[in-house]
């Protein structure tokens with residue numbers, strides 16, 4: 205038998221690893237195995253199981269292959285096939301009619317990062333910019349993490365994460381890379397194997413990542429700020445702070461030192477649930493190990509005090525001076541370092557001024573007519589969705605569902621599968637997958653920008669986002685440069701405009717390396733604020749100005765320094781448990797919920813609870829439980845797991861709504877109140893009650 209052809213590609217999913225892939229091409233329509241590229245230094249031949257099994261997803265019998273029109277009730281899931289022409293005619297007619305009656309802001313193009321390819325992901329902005337439709341304020345994922353990081357450094361960038369392999373102490377803080385970005389483990393474990401580095405893992409439950417730690421630190425949810433402050437207290441107390449580094453590279457002053465003087469390990473112990481000895485040992489480890497690498501994740505920022513906690517954790521290497529040493533420093537994301545000029549693909553030249561920007565995380569309040577969320581403007585009468593599944597992943601599902609059930613809302617969903625959101629659509633359009641279109645991908649968790657070419661034909665009548673947006677623009681009478689271009693040409697133009705050079709050599713190699721000089725990445729010549737100093741005292745208005753963030757609260761309410769900020773959802777007699785909804789290994793957000801391998805691995809939607817808590821409630825392994833709060837009730841299967849602090853429960857993953865008895869998904873329990881300072885969702889911060897389900 206002939207060996208299948210191997211082609212280079214890149215994983216399009218919303219994962220910081222953005223792995224370089226070698227894909228077996230069986231024929232013009234069929235792929236075989238998918239492997240991690242061995243010659244890519246960050247991927248290093250390793251990818252997650254779910255993408256290794258990609259043939260299951262791309263060739264899934266349930267892929268959408270033709271446009272559909274709703275014939276059943278909203279959300280019922282009954283559709284009839286129609287032609288692309290008829291679908292487009294109807295969309296354009298409805299958009300025109302709604303615009304005439306309510307104005308263009310009554311139409312809301314809504315997208316996220318189901319594909320991380322910029323041309324296919326962000327092209328929807330051409331439509332909204334051209335037509336004056338409502339803008340989208342992107343908060344759901346990065347809304348708390350990024351501001352917290354930028355508050356310290358002034359720039360969203362850090363030390364090349366490959367250098368974790370040269371570290372003597374890798375601190376994996378608030379991320380579970382065994383599930384969410386497996387390549388972090390490759391480089392962290394290499395440091396342990398080759399240099400005897402210590403691995404510290406800080407989480408709220410005993411994850412498979414924590415299982416591998418030399419120093420596991422199991423916190424109470426939302427208490428990271430307290431831990432960071434106590435660590436800095438010890439560093440100052442014991443002479444482990446690098447005062448010379450702080451004097452030249454930070455805004456460290458007597459006021460901050462006085463603030464930390466009361467943040468003792470004894471103060472932090474009851475807040476965090478750690479012992480004084482654990483806190484002291486962690487402080488000593490990072491205080492005596494110059495090459496300490498802080499790999500800061502998203503998970504610990506999905507708390508109402510999350511932005512503060514990110515900044516507090518990031519402040520530790522600024523105090524030890526770990527930034528000065530190879531293998532030391534910090535990393536969260538390099539998404540602020542690409543210097544891309546995306547004006548062509550977003551249609552920035554068409555943008556109108558003073559169009560309202562609706563918060564994507566507040567889709568529930570927006571669709572149910574909340575005046576504040578709508579900025580007092582017209583109701584949303586049409587929504588056009590690409591690359592996201594808000595009827596499953598967005599918070600406050602009771603409102604989201606009410607919104608999508610509105611008879612007067614015209615919903616179009618462009619999708620690969622019949623998701624919870626597509627089920628609510630009036631028109632469903634079939635979408636291509638990454639191996640069927642061209643795009644480029646920025647690797648937020650590393651330094652490369654990769655090119656992913658179209659390698660196989662799309663099934664049935666599936667069309668790319670790029671093609672669909674261009675056709676809509678054309679039918680709406682817009683003329684724009686992109687209409688005469690292919691997706692590949694837009695990649696080429698974007699690279700050229702960004703000073704990346706010609707696409708052809710980049711495509712042949714598969715990537716362009718955007719690594720910055722090491723000294724720059726570790727802010728050796730100064731941090732990115734005008735005075736070149738790391739800020740222990742954040743200037744939040746300056747952060748807002750840098751990234752066009754808007755306030756979700758009073759600026760004066762923010763803590764002045766890193767601290768334990770006690771603003772999280774409180775447990776009380778009625779809601780005694782704290783719930784976190786941490787990502788599952790075999791799903792990626794709402795994706796892969798349809799693939800057999802992933803379904804088998806994840807099983808029923810379940811709730812992890814300690815045996816002591818279960819015993820107190822009279823509940824046994826496998827019991828059906830109701831989990832609720834004022835937002836709604838969800839049914840889950842109880843799993844005993846003694847890997848959390850008592851009173852903490854974990855529901856891993858975002859299972860499809862329909863996988864739950866009762867049809868209500870986990871985000872029913874999560875609030876959509878914008879997290880301070882600039883919005884975002886506290887996905888791991890909910891107070892709930894738990895009862896046995898009457899059904900069992």
Ligand SMILES: Nc1nc2c(c(=O)[nH]1)N[C@H]1C(S)=C(S)[C@@H](COP(=O)(O)OP(=O)(O)OC[C@H]3O[C@@H](n4cnc5c(=O)[nH]c(N)nc54)[C@H](O)[C@@H]3O)O[C@H]1N2
Pocket residue numbers: 218316317318319324344345589590591592593594597598618619620621623635636637638669785786787792793794795857858870871874887
């Ligand atoms: N409870 C809970 N909820 C969460 C989270 C959590 O931790 N807990 N995490 C949150 C986070 S961080 C995020 S980022 C969100 C993400 O949630 P989603 O935005 O729903 O993310 P995905 O599942 O990655 O992608 C959504 C859809 O994009 C589709 N898609 C992929 N490629 C294309 C394409 O090229 N064209 C089109 N038209 N569609 C495509 C996929 O089929 C998929 O259905 O979820 C959030 N929700």
Ligand SMILES: Nc1nc2c(c(=O)[nH]1)N[C@H]1C(S)=C(S)[C@@H](COP(=O)(O)OP(=O)(O)OC[C@H]3O[C@@H](n4cnc5c(=O)[nH]c(N)nc54)[C@H](O)[C@@H]3O)O[C@H]1N2
Pocket residue numbers: 218219220345377378379380381383384385406407408409411423424425426427428501502503504505506507784786787788789790791792793794888
């Ligand atoms: N398999 C898989 N991979 C994924 C995803 C997925 O759903 N599944 N989602 C993708 C997306 S969109 C993103 S944004 C990234 C996110 O990936 P990560 O940065 O890893 O963030 P999370 O997965 O939200 O949470 C990571 C860990 O933080 C923990 N955590 C929650 N609250 C706290 C806290 O208060 N303190 C501390 N110390 N820890 C806390 C959670 O329990 C979880 O184990 O992963 C991506 N990769």
Ligand code: SF4
Pocket residue numbers: 215216217219220221222223251252253255256384385386387792
């Ligand atoms: S989901 Fe993440 S770890 Fe898995 S292949 Fe894609 S980029 Fe790599």
Ligand SMILES: [Mo]
Pocket residue numbers: 218344345346
């Ligand atoms: Mo995310």
